[in-house]
Amino acid sequence: MLKLSHVKKTFNKGTVTEKRALTGVDLVLNDGDFVTVIGGNGAGKSTLLNMIAGVYPLDSGVIELDGKDISRMTEPQRAKYLGRVFQDPMRGTAADMQIVENLALAKRRGLHRGLAWGVTKEEKAEFPPLLKKLDLGLDTRMEAKVGLLSGGQRQALTLLMATLTKPKLLLLDEHTAALDPKTASKVLNLTEEIVAENNLTTLMVTHNMNDAIRLGNRLIMMHEGHVIYDVAGKEKKSLTVPDLLQKFEEVSGGEFANDRMLLS
Numbered sequence: 001m002l003k004l005s006h007v008k009k010t011f012n013k014g015t016v017t018e019k020r021a022l023t024g025v026d027l028v029l030n031d032g033d034f035v036t037v038i039g040g041n042g043a044g045k046s047t048l049l050n051m052i053a054g055v056y057p058l059d060s061g062v063i064e065l066d067g068k069d070i071s072r073m074t075e076p077q078r079a080k081y082l083g084r085v086f087q088d089p090m091r092g093t094a095a096d097m098q099i100v101e102n103l104a105l106a107k108r109r110g111l112h113r114g115l116a117w118g119v120t121k122e123e124k125a126e127f128p129p130l131l132k133k134l135d136l137g138l139d140t141r142m143e144a145k146v147g148l149l150s151g152g153q154r155q156a157l158t159l160l161m162a163t164l165t166k167p168k169l170l171l172l173d174e175h176t177a178a179l180d181p182k183t184a185s186k187v188l189n190l191t192e193e194i195v196a197e198n199n200l201t202t203l204m205v206t207h208n209m210n211d212a213i214r215l216g217n218r219l220i221m222m223h224e225g226h227v228i229y230d231v232a233g234k235e236k237k238s239l240t241v242p243d244l245l246q247k248f249e250e251v252s253g254g255e256f257a258n259d260r261m262l263l264s
């Protein structure tokens with residue numbers, strides 16, 4: 001379970017560029033919750049994920065994971081529990097290393113790396129079936145350098161790596177936004193499969209409202225640094241994009257503005 005209590009973050013405090021990114025986030029994710037996150041430009045979506053991952057220190061509030069206060073833990077300490085996929089396919093994998101080496105490293109997440117960490121025989125046998133599931137032809141290219149892969153192949157691999165050792169929480173930050181529509185759809189299907197298979201607790205930021213409605217069991221909308229709408233189950237599934245836009249206007253008193261959403 002993930003629990004955020006009164007989480008606040010202001011960037012560049014006391015300067016002309018001061019920005020209140022999170023103004024008091026209260027959020028509880030139960031085990032197995034797959035929550036999609038939407039909101040306008042600068043609503044605080046990425047900051048929310050960054051604060052959970054420990055990229056920046058909290059100003060105030062508490063973040064708990066499975067009952068443990070992780071608020072003061074460093075980013076590498078929290079990385080043991082978290083899987084994360086970013087928008088940029090270049091992040092999350094090592095371009096100069098082979099597919100099999102990347103996977104072997106992902107498998108050792110949170111463990112102390114010995115001097116000789118090489119890929120074991122067992123792993124060489126274990127990874128191809130997992131790669132085959134991605135259906136991107138990577139299972140026969142285990143020794144290929146990751147830098148040679150397409151953006152979609154790389155995102156699918158990153159997703160596999162982020163979930164290879166079951167994370168307590170999976171953070172997806174617009175992880176299909178940089179892909180062409182067909183590849184994006186494939187990676188989203190994979191996301192659904194992997195999350196369901198492993199019953200992963202997941203937070204997925206997306207600018208695509210249709211995806212936000214279709215995927216997951218719960219949807220939250222952020223505005224001006226906090227959650228303004230939280231809907232789950234049947235009510236969520238029956239939503240339409242116009243419903244969401246109307247909801248946003250009702251709660252925020254303004255028009256929904258997200259450049260990337262309008263371009264999608």
Ligand SMILES: Nc1ncnc2c1ncn2[C@@H]1O[C@H](COP(=O)(O)OP(=O)(O)OP(=O)(O)O)[C@@H](O)[C@H]1O
Nearest residue numbers: 011019020021039040041042043044045046047048
């Ligand atoms: N490292 C930072 N330094 C200064 N300001 C920041 C930083 N990160 C985010 N912000 C500011 O905090 C606010 C929230 O940003 P955030 O990236 O979380 O929004 P978002 O909801 O993800 O928006 P978008 O959909 O436009 O990416 C914005 O005004 C942003 O400019």
